[in-house]
Amino acid sequence: xxxxxxxxxxxxxxxxxxxxxxxxxxxxxxxxxxxxxxxxxxxxxxxxxxxxxxxxxxxxxxxxxxxxxxxxxxxxxxxxxxxxxxxxxxxxxxxxxxxxxxxxxxxxxxxxxxxxxxxxxxxxxxxxxxxxxxxxxxxxxxxxxxxxxxxxxxxxxxxxxxxxxxxxxxxxxxxxxxxxxxxxxxxxxxxxxxxxxxxxxxxxxxxxxxxxxxxxxxxxxxxxxxxxxxxxxxxxxxxxxxxxxxxxxxxxxxxxxxxxxxxxxxxxxxxxxxxxxxxxxxxxxxxxxxxxxxx
Amino acid sequence: xxxxxxxxxxxxxxxxxxxxxxxxxxxxxxxxxxxxxxxxxxxxxxxxxxxxxxxxxxxxxxxxxxxxxxxxxxxxxxxxxxxxxxxxxxxxxxxxxxxxxxxxxxxxxxxxxxxxxxxxxxxxxxxxxxxxxxxxxxxxxxxxxxxxxxxxxxxxxxxxxxxxxxxxxxxxxxxxxxxxxxxxxxxxxxxxxxxxxxxxxxxxxxxxxxxxxxxxxxxxxxxxxxxxxxxxxxxx
Ligand SMILES: Nc1ncnc2c1ncn2[C@@H]1O[C@H](COP(=O)(O)OP(=O)(O)O)[C@@H](O)[C@H]1O
Ligand SMILES: [Mg+2]
Numbered sequence: 001x002x003x004x005x006x007x008x009x010x011x012x013x014x015x016x017x018x019x020x021x022x023x024x025x026x027x028x029x030x031x032x033x034x035x036x037x038x039x040x041x042x043x044x045x046x047x048x049x050x051x052x053x054x055x056x057x058x059x060x061x062x063x064x065x066x067x068x069x070x071x072x073x074x075x076x077x078x079x080x081x082x083x084x085x086x087x088x089x090x091x092x093x094x095x096x097x098x099x100x101x102x103x104x105x106x107x108x109x110x111x112x113x114x115x116x117x118x119x120x121x122x123x124x125x126x127x128x129x130x131x132x133x134x135x136x137x138x139x140x141x142x143x144x145x146x147x148x149x150x151x152x153x154x155x156x157x158x159x160x161x162x163x164x165x166x167x168x169x170x171x172x173x174x175x176x177x178x179x180x181x182x183x184x185x186x187x188x189x190x191x192x193x194x195x196x197x198x199x200x201x202x203x204x205x206x207x208x209x210x211x212x213x214x215x216x217x218x219x220x221x222x223x224x225x226x227x228x229x230x231x232x233x234x235x236x237x238x239x240x241x242x243x244x245x246x247x248x249x250x251x252x253x254x255x256x257x258x259x260x261x262x263x264x265x266x267x268x269x270x271x272x273x274x275x276x277x278x279x280x281x282x283x284x285x286x287x288x289x290x291x292x293x294x295x
Numbered sequence: 296x297x298x299x300x301x302x303x304x305x306x307x308x309x310x311x312x313x314x315x316x317x318x319x320x321x322x323x324x325x326x327x328x329x330x331x332x333x334x335x336x337x338x339x340x341x342x343x344x345x346x347x348x349x350x351x352x353x354x355x356x357x358x359x360x361x362x363x364x365x366x367x368x369x370x371x372x373x374x375x376x377x378x379x380x381x382x383x384x385x386x387x388x389x390x391x392x393x394x395x396x397x398x399x400x401x402x403x404x405x406x407x408x409x410x411x412x413x414x415x416x417x418x419x420x421x422x423x424x425x426x427x428x429x430x431x432x433x434x435x436x437x438x439x440x441x442x443x444x445x446x447x448x449x450x451x452x453x454x455x456x457x458x459x460x461x462x463x464x465x466x467x468x469x470x471x472x473x474x475x476x477x478x479x480x481x482x483x484x485x486x487x488x489x490x491x492x493x494x495x496x497x498x499x500x501x502x503x504x505x506x507x508x509x510x511x512x513x514x515x516x517x518x519x520x521x522x523x524x525x526x527x528x529x530x531x
Contacts, residue, residue, distance in 0.1 A: 167393060167397060167400050170386065170390050170393060170394060171394065171397060173383070173385065173386060173390075174383045174386060174390075174394050177383045177384055177385050177386070178381050178382075178383050178384075180345065180377070180381070181377060181381035181382075181383065182383075182394070183345070183365045183366070184343060184345070184365060184369065184374075184375050184377060184381075185369065185394045185395060185397045185398065185442075185446075186365065186366035186369040186370060186397050186398030186446075187366070187394070187397055188366060
């Protein structure tokens with residue numbers, strides 16, 4: 001394999017990795033705020049893709065407008081999910097296992113809702129950034145690969161600025177660390193938890209709308225993507241911001257290299273082998289989320 | 296300023312506080328003494344709205360705050376510095392202080408209040424960008440008190456500020472408590488360490504298994520060595 005091909009594979013892997021990383025960030029945010037997982041995260045990601053399909057392809061809205069609509073719609077959906085399901089259960093001190101099983105049920109519900117609304121056939125939309133590769137230093141790169149990196153970088157910087165530079169962002173982190181002390185400061189814990197779900201679901205939706213031109217949309221696609229995002233979280237370190245990013249990128253690149261160099265049929269199996277290996281060697285993940293890292 | 300009237304609070308079936316009466320007059324330091332498990336922290340939690348009383352009333356500036364939400368109570372000017380400090384470990388000193396002003400967040404006011412807190416605790420200024428979780432116990436206590444002052448409270452409630460600190464650090468903290476009071480903030484102080492608390496306060500209550508067992512001016516209570524020993528044990 002030539003160096004050029006290798007670089008191309010790395011870029012391709014980085015792209016899938018960043019898409020996993022966004023979903024992984026959402027998972028870590030929720031973990032920090034509630035010590036819970038949302039097993040319907042992947043299906044929320046899928047809906048994000050379909051909402052984008054509807055806005056961009058069916059309604060033919062301009063890409064940035066459709067992008068924004070998708071994020072807002074899904075963010076609000078996440079907020080309501082928290083208000084209507086997570087927070088009430090959380091507040092009543094329900095056994096976490098029950099809350100988790102509830103999210104599995106929600107996942108099935110959402111998948112079937114997608115099937116009813118958008119049908120079973122694979123659908124996709126034209127790549128908004130064009131499908132003509134550009135040549136940079138002898139390497140052919142698809143324009144959406146470049147755009148995806150730019151979009152994710154902007155999102156990550158914006159998210160950091162929000163979490164560190166605004167009072168609401170600081171309050172969200174405070175609630176994740178010491179909810180009772182935060183409520184003594186007058187922070188409404190429920191509001192912050194719901195804001196966390198808003199962010200998390202918004203991020204998942206962006207993963208969905210970025211992935212749809214690469215992997216065509218089908219109702220059950222979110223399952224596997226979410227499992228990889230969970231793997232990214234575990235490899236990177238549960239609750240760690242940097243960990244979610246690095247974990248996602250590791251998985252994306254490992255997957256593409258394995259599929260190309262070894263055999264593509266077993267690439268998912270390979271990812272889980274990598275996950276198990278990581279859990280054996282470094283159970284806390286690369287960035288064991290210490291207090292300073294907790295988002 | 297604060298009046299507690301026949302307050303009953305319970306976590307489950309048996310009440311932890313059984314009809315306690317207390318008053319904290321404006322400008323004073325009032326101490327609530329009591330052995331471990333007597334119900335001191337529970338009293339503060341009821342005042343700050345973390346717990347809803349079963350019966351009785353809590354009046355702050357003549358207004359009932361019994362069962363009112365914590366955010367409304369903190370907005371009225373009651374700060375609760377909880378037991379064990381409870382600073383946000385992964386936030387910097389500066390971010391912790393900002394959280395103290397969350398309820399009425401105005402950048403200009405925050406800067407003023409922060410300067411006031413730094414005057415009181417210069418050590419915090421040196422540590423401004425440090426994560427709270429990496430600081431010593433004494434520094435964390437300073438931060439917890441400073442955070443409690445950021446919303447410019449009328450009443451500052453301190454739950455065992457001496458807990459787990461070395462004697463020399465404790466002396467420093469108690470000097471600051473007196474200083475805060477002399478600047479006009481009314482203080483309700485909880486302590487197990489009677490000598491220490493009585494040395495700074497004007498009036499004291501003794502809580503024993505959910506009831507007020509005795510009360511009086513600091514001098515009276517201090518002279519009653521036998522009773523202090525009965526309620527607190529050890530050498531007082
Ligand atoms: N969250 C809780 N649930 C049940 N019982 C509690 C809880 N917190 C405190 N208690 C009980 O209430 C009593 C008073 O506790 P507390 O107010 O913390 O005492 P103090 O602050 O005086 O040491 C104790 O017997 C304690 O076991
Ligand atoms: Mg206590």
